[in-house]
Amino acid sequence: MSKANLDLSKAKVTKFTELDEPKWVQTNLIKFIDPQGKERDWECCSRKTRVEGSDCDGVGIIAILEKPSGPEIVLQKQFRPPVEGVCIEFPAGLLDPNETLETCAERELLEETGYIGKAIKSSPVIFNDPGFCNTNLKLVHVNVDLSDPCNKNPEPQLEENEFIESFTVSLANFQKQLEEFAAQGYKIDARVQNVSDGIELAKKYQL
Template sequence: MRRTIMNLARAKVLKFEDLDSSKCKWVKTQKIFYEDPEGKQRDWECAARRTRVPGQDIDGVGILAILKKETGPEVLLQKQFRPPVDGICIEIPAGLLDPNETVETCAERELLEETGYVGKAFSVTPVMFNDPGFCNTNMKLVHVSVDLNDEKNKNPQPQLEDNEFIETFSVPLKTFPETMRELAAQGFKLDARVQNIADGYELARTFPVA
């Protein structure tokens, strides 16, 4: 579906209410009974997705897409209103794994659907857990290269679903940490994966490795 995002700032939360886990479509809450390192029995509350493909060890992928420009590499990002935090988040493209789909194929498919760009996956991280004290959701981060000289990338058109409202933009890698601080100061919510990339780059600049 092709459309132009007019004004993400119009989105807002109307109310919050408790929800019975049995009535949830995408997630569920669980109580875990476990034994701690000293042999004492304890319990823990957590959330889990209902969407993981049987036989897979991950829920989906995050996509670190690099636009190859003459002025230097740029990181492809998104702005998206997220109801749980009642605000517009700065995120990397991401998506859930489909049945019989490789991690690389998933990343390239989701990138095309969410941003319109055709990319090539070239590196995959180990499994990453988003918030292991709260939920079992996990992912692999896939590095994807986007060739802007490719005719398919001259006029990228996202293929968004009816409930997706995503605005795509890019940030030069050389100023990535500074830009994230500016966006946070403007009131945007930073996805941890995005800020971790910024921190990693800033750390590499502070402590360069020969």
């Protein structure tokens, strides 16, 4: 079956099993001293995939398409087993050895969406859920030149085990569209919602 005809809603979780020796993640018991000098325990999860020598796991990608009808942001749909549903996310990916975060962002955008872009700036390292895990990333802004013939009909270069549907949403209707997705049962990635909320705050306070 062509990936172009895949129905993401058909994906589903069939079983949860506790692993004795996980391949990609590990659980840890942390001993720490609290602000009052008392020793405490904390359970957490961490990746086994972080590139040696790096303080960052990977990137989330903010790519804006400047169309005549108005700017649109690139998003994607992907089934995520831990939440048992299809998530609305930014293009994203993990850092490869000997790769800069900017190069990682450009590579992942091409692989997942087909767009060729140029990284122009990035956020500080941000943490996804610091009370639970040490997973982190940088949000990298990637400029996509729509006048480039290569970006006229972008073709994703997905790996065999990747099932991703890329699409765009008007920035003017970003928040409303996310609300509609949530009402339809999609899971909204926190980073996507946070960017949308930032846009709404900027509008409200005329920043």
